[in-house]
Amino acid sequence: MSRSDRHSSPWAVGLWLIAGVAILLAVALWALGKPGKDPVGNAVLTAQVALQDNMDFLRAGPTDGAPDWEAASMVLHDADAEHGASLIEQHGCGSCHVIPGVSRAHGTVGPSLAGFRDRAYVAGVLPNRPGDLVGWLMNPTVHAPNTAMPDLGITEAQGRDMAAYLYTLQGG
């Protein structure tokens, strides 16, 4: 066998090209005929739907379709609001505060926590946002040395759960 035989002639290249195009066309026709069985197309479609969802989420807003960054900023990820409510009950918060949804929490020593989510400041000294609220619950006297609210020895995890509950209190 000569060395040149191993190189394809121009005819052979043309034939290979035509065969390749034919295979591509056949796959495309098959995929068009049977949508849902085409893995590549499915992946594209899934990605498109996910992208659309994200866009919808970002666009969703209370009024004008703008992203609701404010609501997103009040979320404490992985915090358990229900557990927070029982912690609030256990620590006796209700002896000083009115707290809707917590049993016997009708204290009038401190401010009512009804509608706490809409409050601008925590105790008048910290902006009302998750990190600051958790910091306040853990150690109020650091932020307001003259406050009557005692340090109750609340851990960060407990504070996050309690804050998550307080942020469910809206309106009223």
Add this chain to the structure above:
Amino acid sequence: MTSTLDQFGSQTSYAEAGVGAARTLALTNGMTIIGLAIFVFVMAIAVYAWRSKAGGRGWWIVGGGILFPLATLLVLTVVSATILRAITAGTGPDSPVIEVTGHQYWWDVVHDPDNRALRDANEIILPVDTPVTLRLLSDDVIHSFWVPSISGKMDMIPGRINELTVTATKEGRFRGQCAEFCGLSHPLMAFEVVVLSADAYDDYLERLEDSARDAVTPQQRRGMEVFLTAGCTACHTVRGVSENGRLGPDLSRVGARASLGAGMWRMNLGNLAGWIADVGDMKPGAQMPSYNHLSGPDLRAVSAWLESLK
């Protein structure tokens, strides 16, 4: 959400933990079963009489209307009286005596009142399996002492000394309640009973002889200072600090109790501070004034000190 009743141990006659409660429960169950049997029997006779053509017979009236009720009531009376004797028996000259005085709306407790007179409040510690004489008094109106899991109830009447013998049979925590309407905060007048082993009871009495725990931290010392200067001592006693106050509960080991405000709230810093700042909100009608004229740091200090008294 837990109710107040679940929070501080059982308050039900069905979870018996004392001789009185156990015998009374057995009597109740027995009477209920016998009563049901009689009811079914009487109904059966009524149906029979309704269907029967024959006229009534005299011996049914004499037997069922006079003899049977007489016999039943006689048996019940004898059984009840026997149980009452068994419940109240067992105390001797060496048995522990605890004097409990009802106040609006708390309980003064004095262990061994005739000798050592060791005072505590709102929590009654009992030794297990030991008949104890409770000497029940009232300082103002009629109250009633009732720990359903341990014994029946007994009124506390001003000017009278009523004695109730109780024998707790299980160690644990039980809740009692004033069972006679006594004023605005009657429903908030509860207490705890803690049943300990005989040794633990003796240890507890020894601790009642000692002074209250020392103030250690600067905040606790400031709290003690506030307690002494803000007027608290006019009504409250803390052994070794100020011992003249008798109008309110003894606070020498207030932080060791599981509850605050006579069995009503969990004992913790938050509730203590809330209580001191606004008693009227937590217990309407209580004699203690609200101390919301204390500065924030003073309020926190006195709460922290009281919470440390264990």
